[in-house]
Amino acid sequence: MKRQFLLTFAFAWVSAVxxxxxxxxxxxxxxxxxxxxxxxxxxxxxxxxxxxxxxxxKLFVSFGCYQCHxxxxxxxxxxxRLAPRPIAYAQLMKYVRHPTGEMPPFTEKTVKDAELxxxxxxxxxxxxxxxxxxxxxxxQ
Amino acid sequence: xxxNGSVDRRDFLKSAAVTGAALVGSAAGADAQTVPAxxxxxxxxxxxxxAPREADPSLEADIVTTDRPGxxxxxxxxxxxxxEYVAAxxxxxxxxxxxxxxxxxxxxxxxxxxxxxxxxSVAMAHAYAKVEGKPMAxxxxxxxxxxxxxMAMYNAYCDRVPIIxxxxxxxxxxxxxxxxxxxxxxxxxxxxxxxxxxxxDLPWSLPHFAESTVRAYxxxxxxxxxxxxxxLDGGLQEDPISDEVKGRLRxxxxxxxxxxQGDAGAVAEAARLLVGAQNPVIIAxxxxxxxxxxxxxxxxxxxxxxxxxxxxxxxNFPSQHxxxxxxxxRALLGNADVVLGLELTDFWGTVDSFRDSLIRSxxxxxxxxxxxxxxxxxxxxxxxxxQDFQRYPEVDIAMAADAEATLPSLIEAVKRAMTSDRKTxxxxxxxxxxxxxGNALDRSRSDAAVAWDASPVSTxxxxxxxxxxxxxEDWSLVSASGNTSNWDKRLWKFDKYYQWLxxxxxAGVGYGAPAAVGGALANKKHxxxxxxxxxxxxxxxxxxxxxxxAHHKIPLLAVMHNNRAYHQEVMHVQxxxxxxxxxxxxxxxxxxxxxxxxxxxxxxxGMGVYSEGPITNPNDLGPALKRALDVVxxxxxxxxxxxxxPR
Numbered sequence: 154m155k156r157q158f159l160l161t162f163a164f165a166w167v168s169a170v171x172x173x174x175x176x177x178x179x180x181x182x183x184x185x186x187x188x189x190x191x192x193x194x195x196x197x198x199x200x201x202x203x204x205x206x207x208x209x210x211k212l213f214v215s216f217g218c219y220q221c222h223x224x225x226x227x228x229x230x231x232x233x234r235l236a237p238r239p240i241a242y243a244q245l246m247k248y249v250r251h252p253t254g255e256m257p258p259f260t261e262k263t264v265k266d267a268e269l270x271x272x273x274x275x276x277x278x279x280x281x282x283x284x285x286x287x288x289x290x291x292x293q
Numbered sequence: 294x295x296x297n298g299s300v301d302r303r304d305f306l307k308s309a310a311v312t313g314a315a316l317v318g319s320a321a322g323a324d325a326q327t328v329p330a331x332x333x334x335x336x337x338x339x340x341x342x343x344a345p346r347e348a349d350p351s352l353e354a355d356i357v358t359t360d361r362p363g364x365x366x367x368x369x370x371x372x373x374x375x376x377e378y379v380a381a382x383x384x385x386x387x388x389x390x391x392x393x394x395x396x397x398x399x400x401x402x403x404x405x406x407x408x409x410x411x412x413x414s415v416a417m418a419h420a421y422a423k424v425e426g427k428p429m430a431x432x433x434x435x436x437x438x439x440x441x442x443x444m445a446m447y448n449a450y451c452d453r454v455p456i457i458x459x460x461x462x463x464x465x466x467x468x469x470x471x472x473x474x475x476x477x478x479x480x481x482x483x484x485x486x487x488x489x490x491x492x493x494d495l496p497w498s499l500p501h502f503a504e505s506t507v508r509a510y511x512x513x514x515x516x517x518x519x520x521x522x523x524x525l526d527g528g529l530q531e532d533p534i535s536d537e538v539k540g541r542l543r544x545x546x547x548x549x550x551x552x553x554q555g556d557a558g559a560v561a562e563a564a565r566l567l568v569g570a571q572n573p574v575i576i577a578x579x580x581x582x583x584x585x586x587x588x589x590x591x592x593x594x595x596x597x598x599x600x601x602x603x604x605x606x607x608x609n610f611p612s613q614h615x616x617x618x619x620x621x622x623r624a625l626l627g628n629a630d631v632v633l634g635l636e637l638t639d640f641w642g643t644v645d646s647f648r649d650s651l652i653r654s655x656x657x658x659x660x661x662x663x664x665x666x667x668x669x670x671x672x673x674x675x676x677x678x679x680q681d682f683q684r685y686p687e688v689d690i691a692m693a694a695d696a697e698a699t700l701p702s703l704i705e706a707v708k709r710a711m712t713s714d715r716k717t718x719x720x721x722x723x724x725x726x727x728x729x730x731g732n733a734l735d736r737s738r739s740d741a742a743v744a745w746d747a748s749p750v751s752t753x754x755x756x757x758x759x760x761x762x763x764x765x766e767d768w769s770l771v772s773a774s775g776n777t778s779n780w781d782k783r784l785w786k787f788d789k790y791y792q793w794l795x796x797x798x799x800a801g802v803g804y805g806a807p808a809a810v811g812g813a814l815a816n817k818k819h820x821x822x823x824x825x826x827x828x829x830x831x832x833x834x835x836x837x838x839x840x841x842x843a844h845h846k847i848p849l850l851a852v853m854h855n856n857r858a859y860h861q862e863v864m865h866v867q868x869x870x871x872x873x874x875x876x877x878x879x880x881x882x883x884x885x886x887x888x889x890x891x892x893x894x895x896x897x898x899g900m901g902v903y904s905e906g907p908i909t910n911p912n913d914l915g916p917a918l919k920r921a922l923d924v925v926x927x928x929x930x931x932x933x934x935x936x937x938x939p940r
Contacts, residue, residue, distance in 0.1 A: 215878055216876075216877055216878070217863065217864075217867045217877040217878075217880055219938075219939060220858075220860055220863050220864055220867065220939050220940075221864065221939075221940065223744060223747075223751065223938045223939065223940065224744075224747065224749065224938055224939075225743070225744035225747045225751070225938075227740075227743040227744035227747070227751060227753075227938075228740070228743070228778075229752065229776075229778035229938070229939070229940035230776055230778040230779055230940055231776070231778075231864065231939075231940050232940075234740065234743060237743070252650070254648075255648065255649070255650065256650075257650060257651075257867065257868045257871035257872065258650070258651060258871060259871060260871075260874060262874050262876075263870075263871060263874065263875070263876035263877070264876075282739070282742040282743040282744075282745065283742050283745055283746075284742070285738050285739045285741075285742045288742055288745060290757040290758065290760075290761050291738045291741055291742060291757060291784070292738075293760070293761070293764060
């Protein structure tokens with residue numbers, strides 16, 4: 154009954170099982186959104202706790218973030234790019250607790266705020282991508 | 294040498310038993326042919342004729358010796374169908390036809406391809422068929438061989454691919470060798486796979502075999518194409534062809550069924566909707582079997598200036614065509630007023646979202662009133678037990694027809710429905726779509742630059758490095774197992790139907806490696822460069838197929854996407870951990886391939902395959918690929934193991 158009840162509601166979250174070349178359409182949309190975010194003005198990060206980037210990198214692996222987003226948070230078909238230039242700290246904290254896509258929620262019980270802060274420090278510290286025009290393999 | 298050429302094995306053994314009984318009864322060594330049958334006796338063990346436990350071996354050897362066993366005629370039938378190869382792991386239940394293939398048939402057309410696992414045999418035939426557009430034969434041993442083959446047969450069934458599978462069996466219980474042959478014999482061999490093949494038969498005679506094999510070929514090749522199974526009795530393969538049967542031997546003419554086309558009225562209505570639509574979207578999955586199929590889809594898309602989403606079940610639409618918007622699916626569907634689905638595996642899943650998070654929920658991706666048109670041969674044939682048919686799609690026009698065969702008439706109908714006003718509108722639409730396509734390609738390139746120098750190697754770097762060494766060749770991506778975030782489709786220029794063969798169909802893991810070898814086998818005579826992206830989990834199911842590639846000198850450049858885990862399963866366990874509020878830190882248990890890491894280069898080297906790796910520095914990848922390519926160009930397989938990012 155619970156499942157049937159829930160299915161009767163059309164929640165407005167981003168999700169899809171449509172595969173174009175195997176890429177879920179929602180993920181493709183997220184990737185596109187990620188790109189827009191990359192091109193947008195830097196997020197507002199006033200009053201962001203500094204965090205420990207080295208520990209954040211370790212946590213990024215131990216909490217399994219890398220499985221969808223890659224070890225460098227570069228993103229892929231299973232999860233959008235998170236770095237370089239991550240979304241605003243407050244947005245990240247909110248999304249991780251209450252994701253609207255396919256990402257499973259991480260409650261305070263499984264990931265502490267302080268640990269998320271360290272992960273954010275790792276994301277923020279990721280270097281910018283090299284200029285695509287200087288990579289011959291991406292020009293052909 | 295044959296004393297009685299018209300006596301088959303079963304008849305011989307029966308008469309031998311009678312003879313034995315008579316010999317015992319008369320205590321004399323009279324000739325078997327002259328001894329009358331014993332008088333009728335009451336039934337029951339106490340009064341049954343006393344037969345020897347075994348017939349006289351010298352007699353049997355004499356009489357079963359023949360210059361013309363049934364297997365020879367079976368080979369004649371296979372040759373008439375121009376079956377180039379028969380892949381098999383040897384098994385005694387088909388020793389008769391095996392011997393006929395290699396000796397009587399001179400091991401050509403079909404050539405015996407030695408496999409180390411029946412799953413490999415079938416998956417090789419699966420990919421071969423997608424390159425060649427015709428089936429390859431597979432022989433499997435009775436019972437256990439067919440059981441090994443079954444998952445690969447299910448993949449081919451789901452992927453709508455024709456394969457001629459032949460399973461050995463020994464029907465006559467009194468002729469079975471004690472022990473193993475009993476364990477490998479079965480009353481109804483096809484029963485275990487009948488739910489996921491299109492047709493099967495158990496030929497009772499050689500004329501029956503001829504008719505059923507030709508019918509099997511025809512049935513397999515009629516859309517929706519699927520595997521078929523013939524069960525070959527051991528006696529039929531091994532026994533001499535009797536004089537009586539010789540007079541009845543003939544091979545029926547093969548006439549393939551024309552693929553079914555969509556109803557003319559439905560085609561005209563579909564054309565009317567497409568021409569009138571403001572934002573039509575074309576989606577193709579298992580559409581293009583041939584270059585003509587691709588060309589027709591291009592023609593339709595260009596006529597309408599409509600975007601195409603290629604779901605990749607086949608190579609349907611050129612990846613860098615300005616109307617290819619395969620990565621923009623959700624936004625396109627949200628604006629669409631008409632959606633044309635061509636051989637979609639899952640129409641419902643294409644136009645609906647489904648979320649599997651804390652709760653499961655779904656909603657349409659299209660707006661209310663969007664017209665949905667389906668053309669699929671899948672509507673012509675469906676079975677109940679296995680649920681690959683997906684959820685029921687509520688479409689507005691459903692054509693039970695082969696989409697590739699229907700495209701020409703749909704194109705003509707669109708031309709007839711076209712007006713000059715619409716043409717002008719289409720041109721404007723096409724310009725916007727081309728711009729979107731260009732932006733998506735630019736975005737893919739800039740995304741690929743992120744983590745370019747990372748170690749483990751990013752999947753974008755992996756695919757870009759591979760493309761760099763193959764792009765000037767006549768290449769064919771025969772298999773891509775594991776998930777490389779579709780970088781190949783986003784960055785490479787695909788414009789030929791054989792440049793991508795699609796996936797396994799049933800998502801049965803272990804398809805990738807044998808499919809790569811089978812696709813490469815098909816490409817060999819065309820001189821194409823076959824390349825595969827090989828997942829590590831997939832590799833480990835039946836790695837013996839690399840020996841097959843080396844033994845038969847099948848040129849194939851295989852590049853490992855070695856992310857050292859079953860990543861899809863890692864994520865499922867991770868999801869459960871979070872759903873149950875226990876975290877994800879132990880999700881690696883049972884889902885990763887580490888401690889120890891697998892050295893894939895060493896594994897294939899031991900089977901005679903050139904190899905390099907494991908490569909962890911992305912700068913080492915390009916030179917390694919070039920060295921491997923040199924080996925492949927000499928006509929041999931090569932494997933480069935690359936430690937990669939998860940996706």
